[in-house]
Amino acid sequence: MGVTKQQITPGDGVTKPQKGDEITMVYTGNLFDPTAANTKGKQFDSSVGRGDGTFKTRIGVGQVIKGWDDGVLVTDGGMTLGEKATLTITSDFAYGDRGFPGLIPAGSTLVFDVELKAINGKSA
Known part of the structure; x- marks a missing residue:
């Protein structure tokens, strides 16, 4: 259980967030659906179309779900600046048995398409 990362586009290979x-x-978040194309079921959230289309957070300090912290910092060596990847996150690293009422059913595995655009203001 946890996080798997499938790299879509490599980053710079050097600049990693700490x-x-x-x-x-x-990012775009979908419910995992093994019967759907690319296992992406219903979309439940996206940064695209909100403000400048990006989402800023401090990583590795619990501001986001554990699957994001691990997917960006640890899984398969973590992400590098400019990288695009798909993170598949099991419920124990996401919203668990409580889910997110109205959006994410309890026990759901999630699929996020993510792109690391900047680290501490340094852009790709």
């Missing part, structure tokens, strides 16, 4: 860094991401 615990506590402010990162800027573009």
